[in-house]
Amino acid sequence: MICLIDPKIIRENLEFVKKNLEKRRDPSIIAKLDSWVSSDKEWRELKQKTDDLRAKRNVITENIKQAKMKGESVDALMTEAKTLPDLIKASETKLKELEVSNKALLMNIPNILQDDVPYGKDGDDNVVLRTWGEAVKNPNLIHHGQLATKLNVADFERAVKIAGEGFYALKGDLALLNMAIVAYSIELLAKRGFSLVIPPAMMNRRAYEGVTDLNDFESVMYKIDGEDHYLIATAEHPLTSMLMDETLEEKDLPIVQAGYSTNFRREIGKHGLDERGLFRLHQFDKVEQIVICKPEESNAWHEKLVENAEELCKAFEIPYRVVLICTGDIGTVAAKKYDIECWSPREGKYFETHSLSNCTTYQATRLNIKYRKSGTEKEFVHTLNATEVAIPRMLRAIIENHQTPQGTIKIPQALVKYMMGKTEIKV
């Protein structure tokens, strides 16, 4: 039987786990933990009982075998043996029920936070670590969606006509810019040792449960009707879960990959006017950084992933800032998380374009991904994922930050070579 999560870690460090989870300021998490602890105790007692019954059966079975070989009567033994299957079955059934419910509880308990995650309640308590570029407000700029439509490089109306709200069509030079950003980011990461992966766009439930917050099944993911398939919400999900149930060799770590995929998200919720256009979409392309490494190396990798994303923003000449997410605002999966926010000169505020997480062993325990340390000793790996570039949001940043007074869009120098030499998007 595969163990999706390692209960031993929680049993042995219960007080520590509890203290840590309290920092998330969500009492329901502690309630779940407490509930698991008592349920786990019950399970272990029942497990002992069940194993004893099985042991008894094994002994009788062996006796029957011996008696038969010697030609002795087995009637008395058989009578005794026949009483056992029902008892065992009942015990096993209850044990299994407990296993299922315990697993469900465990799966709902979030990751252990790292010490340097700032304590806080919500997004307001996140800490801005650094800013880059000149953040100048210019309310006179044209909304990026309107400008793209005007320049005939995007068609929202017809996309909505055939697919509904949250969909868009890129055309001409803006579609080309989408590809250019992909090509540039992949080259940037390749230079830093990332190998490119284009993963499946659908995954089954088991694989998906290992990498995501379970609530996402209801609020984020698209399910294929009548099949055990979900459309991926990010390349992180297939790239990480592809290693499910594997024991990696130490020499094969770290696994450093760039995932390119089209992503699908339902993202149920209402959004204001300024979220229209290329911001909150049901479908978008993204290049993602994925690292699978030894535990002691994950923090260093985390910093490198942030560097890689910052470098891209700089290359595209977009002012940005790096934010460290606080304990109350961090998601279920991450132990520590940075966001990068790019500058919107039209609105005069930063908007989220990147999310960069160290998931430590959270995904590895659920997916059962280990590596072999020296000899026979095994240990869970750490997984990290970080946006390198989410294309539509970067398109928005470019359209706003490189909009000219003439109503055209200047192509950042770094991208010209991927744009068939074009330097400007205009009518």
Added chain:
RNA sequence: GCUGAGGUGGCAGAGUGGUCAAAUGCGGCGGAUUGCUAAUCCGUUUCCUGAAAGGGAGCACGAGUUCAAAUCUCGUCCUCAGCGCCA
């Protein structure tokens, strides 16, 4: 989608109701020995529970028959070969 064959330990590959955690070969780890970069020999090589001794589970997955299942029955998934369809 149809037809046929098959899914056994890290790999290869035996095993058709109790003698099977499972022969044999290769590999990994630990040790012994040897004066020569090797050979040989011994041990070990999954998961759960338990302080330990021990106990339990595990032959794709799930259910069933049986005192007893890798082995028999049913369902599901996957792989291979052939056919069909197809960007």
